[in-house]
Amino acid sequence: MIILDGKKTSNDIKEEIAVEVAQLIASGGKKPHLAAILVGNDGASETYVSAKVKACEKVGFNSTLVRLEDTVSEEELLAQVEKINQNADIDGLIVQLPLPKHIDEMKVTEAIFPQKDVDGFHPANVGRMALNLPTFLPATPAGIIELLERYKVETSGKHCVVIGRSHIVGSPMSILMARNSYPGNATVTLTHSRTQNLKEICQTADILIVALGKPEFVTADMVKEGACVVDVGITRVKSDKTKSGWKLKGDVAYDEVAEKCSFITPVPGGVGPMTIAILLKNTLLSSKREIY
Numbered sequence: 001m002i003i004l005d006g007k008k009t010s011n012d013i014k015e016e017i018a019v020e021v022a023q024l025i026a027s028g029g030k031k032p033h034l035a036a037i038l039v040g041n042d043g044a045s046e047t048y049v050s051a052k053v054k055a056c057e058k059v060g061f062n063s064t065l066v067r068l069e070d071t072v073s074e075e076e077l078l079a080q081v082e083k084i085n086q087n088a089d090i091d092g093l094i095v096q097l098p099l100p101k102h103i104d105e106m107k108v109t110e111a112i113f114p115q116k117d118v119d120g121f122h123p124a125n126v127g128r129m130a131l132n133l134p135t136f137l138p139a140t141p142a143g144i145i146e147l148l149e150r151y152k153v154e155t156s157g158k159h160c161v162v163i164g165r166s167h168i169v170g171s172p173m174s175i176l177m178a179r180n181s182y183p184g185n186a187t188v189t190l191t192h193s194r195t196q197n198l199k200e201i202c203q204t205a206d207i208l209i210v211a212l213g214k215p216e217f218v219t220a221d222m223v224k225e226g227a228c229v230v231d232v233g234i235t236r237v238k239s240d241k242t243k244s245g246w247k248l249k250g251d252v253a254y255d256e257v258a259e260k261c262s263f264i265t266p267v268p269g270g271v272g273p274m275t276i277a278i279l280l281k282n283t284l285l286s287s288k289r290e291i292y
């Protein structure tokens with residue numbers, strides 16, 4: 001069994017990006033610049049955004065963090081997005097989700113210029129992805145694709161089962177795995193909460209990608225011998241063994257499932273770090289105007 005080490009792979013990608021940024025600057029170019037908008041004080045969102053800002057510093061990017069109160073109006077948030085859209089020095093903009101209930105997330109997503117949408121959530125970029133045109137791929141599914149590629153996991157003709165159909169993970173994952181490319185060319189089954197016989201479907205998966213947000217949902221009896229299992233889930237669960245009082249759990253019962261796998265991602269240290277690496281990659285692509 002081989003562990004798909006997202007932490008190491010993400011560090012490799014960051015090093016590659018740092019080298020490229022240094023070359024860009026040496027040849028008179030400007031530093032790539034990522035802006036993030038964080039609304040409110042949600043603990044998990046704070047952690048994600050600060051990790052993204054830290055990663056920018058590590059690879060030599062500029063970063064701007066705009067913090068807004070959770071009482072901010074939709075209008076004010078949209079005005080902030082527009083300000084960054086118009087700022088020629090900023091290459092990429094992310095608005096950390098989820099947003100407070102009184103704000104329409106899709107309206108905010110659509111307000112970001114597709115040329116700066118390094119999260120790849122804008123409908124224009126989702127459409128380009130579906131058509132296999134150059135675009136900013138959504139970071140989490142693209143991170144998984146990169147991990148499969150770097151570990152040379154065979155995907156062509158394989159049966160790939162995805163659990164979860166969210167706009168940010170499951171749905172784009174299914175599109176990317178079905179594309180006529182490598183990694184891709186898989187026969188994809190996209191499952192969700194209304195799927196019947198989920199266990200039987202999972203048992204036929206050569207590649208099982210799990211993104212539903214339910215700790216240890218996938219157990220060994222659901223997994224085929226020799227499968228590649230990718231665990232996207234991250235849930236904070238209480239723990240009396242850690243200082244913080246909680247620890248992160250994936251959607252896969254790792255210890256029992258790992259024994260049956262050819263490849264598996266751990267949590268933490270699997271898909272999570274890859275997400276940030278792809279965000280940086282997208283920002284670099286944007287700064288080089290390689291997509292638009």
Ligand code: NAP
Binds near residue numbers: 164165169191213232
């Ligand atoms: P989400 O928007 O809550 O979507 C969950 C999906 O799982 C839905 O499509 C839902 O089906 C499906 N589902 C729920 N219960 C199910 C069941 N019993 N059987 C089959 N399908 C079921 O979640 P998400 O945003 O995709 O996130 C999923 C997990 O990944 C979370 O733990 C999240 O924290 C994590 N995540 C990690 C990263 C990372 O960087 N590693 C990034 C994003 C998300 P319906 O559509 O029918 O409701």
